[in-house]
Amino acid sequence: MENLSFGTITPQELLKHFEIIQENKKFNLDTEEIKISSELKNRFLALISEHEFELDRYLEEELKMLFIAPIINSISFSCNGVKPWFERALRFDFENISLSGKTDFMLAKGQIEPKNPFFFIQEYKKSIPNGDPKWQVVSEMIVAIESSDSKEMIGSYIFGQYWHFVMLKKDPNSKYTLAISQSYDSLKIDDLVLIYKNLQAVKSLYCKG
Numbered sequence: 207m208e209n210l211s212f213g214t215i216t217p218q219e220l221l222k223h224f225e226i227i228q229e230n231k232k233f234n235l236d237t238e239e240i241k242i243s244s245e246l247k248n249r250f251l252a253l254i255s256e257h258e259f260e261l262d263r264y265l266e267e268e269l270k271m272l273f274i275a276p277i278i279n280s281i282s283f284s285c286n287g288v289k290p291w292f293e294r295a296l297r298f299d300f301e302n303i304s305l306s307g308k309t310d311f312m313l314a315k316g317q318i319e320p321k322n323p324f325f326f327i328q329e330y331k332k333s334i335p336n337g338d339p340k341w342q343v344v345s346e347m348i349v350a351i352e353s354s355d356s357k358e359m360i361g362s363y364i365f366g367q368y369w370h371f372v373m374l375k376k377d378p379n380s381k382y383t384l385a386i387s388q389s390y391d392s393l394k395i396d397d398l399v400l401i402y403k404n405l406q407a408v409k410s411l412y413c414k415g
């Protein structure tokens with residue numbers, strides 16, 4: 207059995223084993239009713255001001271802890287048994303391959319171990335030469351779909367300052383359809399507000415009221 211890892215998988219390897227078709231339309235979460243306080247918007251402005259000229263020099267862990275973490279932490283994701291999990295292992299054995307690795311961030315149920323993952327963010331990369339988070343998050347979402355009763359999964363991937371949100375759906379013939387949002391530049395306040403609203407929209411899918 208061939209062993210493939212989230213962290214090193216290439217699009218060629220993934221497409222060799224799974225039929226994935228990317229849609230020719232943008233994926234959009236419903237953010238129309240989501241508001242942001244002036245206080246949080248000012249905090250985001252301060253975050254941009256502090257890091258905009260340093261971001262491209264940060265190592266991956268610096269990028270994650272100094273800039274991405276404050277964005278994620280602006281939302282309290284814990285609700286209805288779902289909570290954030292960091293650096294947790296995920297694995298599924300298919301007929302010919304085993305696909306596994308550690309996830310940077312996921313929302314899932316569970317107390318000691320994550321169960322039924324709901325949403326992923328991967329990876330905190332500065333640029334494509336350091337790895338391809340798009341296909342890493344897609345591989346994680348495939349494992350999450352295959353190891354649960356879900357037929358669709360939401361995720362996000364990050365290239366340095368740029369965020370994308372994605373939806374992966376599996377049809378009855380085991381084919382996957384991938385839809386990707388526009389690119390959001392987290393160093394622009396209007397885009398950062400939209401990133402926040404998209405993350406809030408993810409939370410609203412499992413946390414009502």
